Amino acid sequence: LAGTAIAEVAPGDITWVDDVMIPTSLTGMPGSVDAGVSVVSSRSAGNCVACHGISALPDAAFQGNVGPSLDGVGSRWTEAELRGILVDAKHMFPDTRMPSFYRVDGFTRPGDAYTGRAADPATFGPLLSAVQIEDTIAYLMTLTD
């Protein structure tokens, strides 16, 4: 991340439009589609496929169906809406089971990753970095009908 932190928007500084959209890139730059593929499919990153199916990624193992298939999301939503859904899906879908990927407060008993121990407030960060959010959005925008 060294040297890239200049224009990054912190989780607490997000500006929402109509409560569901975030029009501008969190990094001030477009994301990388290839990097987005690994965020979406990797267990240690977004692990989106734990809950969502994506037909374009047949090699991503164990796709779940707790959420809807992401096929065609790039046609269903604008980039600003997808950014809102990724940052904090509870704006678009109140009560959703989808986690908030770029938020750091308001949790009940937040843990230190998957250790079962309490989180250390000094190092606690969002599930994805601003760069990873932008990479994911770049990839989702390619999933058109």
Place this chain on the structure above:
Amino acid sequence: AALWSGAALADPDLSADLMIDGELHIVTRAPADDIVPNLSERYSGWLFRDPATRDMQADDFENPAMLAVDQGAELWETAEGTAGQSCQDCHGDAEESMAGVRARMPHVNADGELWSMENYVNNCRTERMGAEEWRWSGGEMTSMTAFLSMQSRGMPVAVQIDGPAAPYWEQGRDMYYTRYGQLELSCSSCHEESTGMMIRADHLSQGQISGFPTYRLKNAGIVSIHNRFRGCIRDTRAETFAEGSEEFRALELYVASRGMGLDVEGVSVRP
């Protein structure tokens, strides 16, 4: 996980029947009531497993948990502690004295405190036998709870939730609907709202405990109720509660009540 390859997205066969050794029928589906307002029917986790795992549980020779049950039977007869007594010396034949005990656990003790089976066992060890207590999910304890659960196999779960149990039950219900951790998922998010769906490689069941303790093939060992709870809460990126804690005992009571009418499975087999 390999068990699921290929059949990963197949819907669970909810009409399957659990018959142990071709002779003991286990109730794995029970009608819901207003205790669980959001469920149409209660289902054992057995129904959500693949055919190979189900078959293992239907045959006591194939069920790997039976080893632990045998160890529990031995411990039952073993004198330990300063009083030089065994469980059997006081309780006699477990088949008689312990029949139905698992089906009503956890329950409130004479002092008004909600106790799980593990608490009762450890209380007898420390207060009556003068022996050391066993670790909540240690080998001796899970062998003993496996043995004790077998004495209630085929009896319907029937926990008390009113009277002195009511405040614990309400505490457990509140926990069931609390979205823990950084992923903000409650027990209900996965086991009520998503029953039957796939989350990663797992087919989500209703998260019932009528089959506990359970033999997990993944762990190659017996897993206690509280150990399972801990794993599920940890998976929400949360700070968990301790095994044996007041919180988990209350949650255990509430989850048990969601399974009323399902039969105690003795010792189940899960992936």
